[in-house]
Amino acid sequence: MATSPTVLAGVSTGSPDSSSISASIPTTTKFPLFPLLIAVVVGVVIAALGVGGIVFYLARTGRLPGREGSAPKAEIAAPMTTHAVVLEPLLVNLADAGGSSYLRVAMTLRVADAEGRKAKEEKPQEIKESSDSVASVRDTMLTVLGTQTAERLLAADGKERLKAELKAALAEHNAELKVKDVFFTDFLVQH
Structure with a gap:
């Protein structure tokens, strides 16, 4: 009977013992699962x-x-159109103790356009002195400016605080005029 040399090398000529058979069979190593x-x-x-x-x-x-086409795109709101309203310069006595301080100021207001109004002009619109709305706006401005003091206006944040007060007063007293911003084009405090 023909057998391979590897099988014969592991088999002894004596009686087959179970320990010798198990030693001759190669064991497989377990792979780490x-x-x-x-x-x-x-x-x-x-x-x-x-x-x-x-x-x-x-x-x-x-x-x-x-x-x-699957996701609805967010509608971009059209920017609100505005126009500039140039006011004539104002001269106001300030509320200082001596009464000798005054303020000369010229302002331009950025006002929101009415919904139905189309912007026909590119240049700033100048308010005429005879209109009732101008009188109301000037009265509101003079009232707010007359309560200011020179020290308060000349403070680091004096102009910004004054702009906020003017916008709030205009929103309260002139609701039909939607003021978006106030610009000082001339600002002189005589102390």
């Missing part, structure tokens, strides 16, 4: 995060194909 499973799960999670990040970026920037 748990670390392999962890590595596969970590790899799948990293790949899913990478693909998810790319899809999110493409969807956020609008570059994802096939999604042009």
Whole structure:
């Protein structure tokens, strides 16, 4: 009977013993299953995060194909049109103790246009002295400016505080005139 030399090398000529047979059979080593499973799960999670990040970026920037009509785009509000209202210079006695301080100021107001009004002019609109709204605006301005002191106006934030007070007073007394901003074009405090 012909046998291979490897089988014959492991078999003794004596009686076959169970311990000698088990020693001659090569045993297979177990592959570590748990670390392999962890590595596969970590790899799948990293790949899913990478693909998810790319899809999110493409969807956020609008570059994802096939999604042009699916999501409603946010309507961009049209900017409110405004026009400039140039006021004639005002001369006001300030509320200082000596009564000798005064303020000379020229202002331009940025006013929101009425909803139905179209902007026909590109240059600032100058208010005429005869209109009732101008008289009301000038009265409001003079009332607010007359309560100021020279020290308060000359403070670091004096002009900004004055602008806020003027806008608030105009909103309260002249509600039909929607003042968005106040600009000082001339500002002189005589102390």
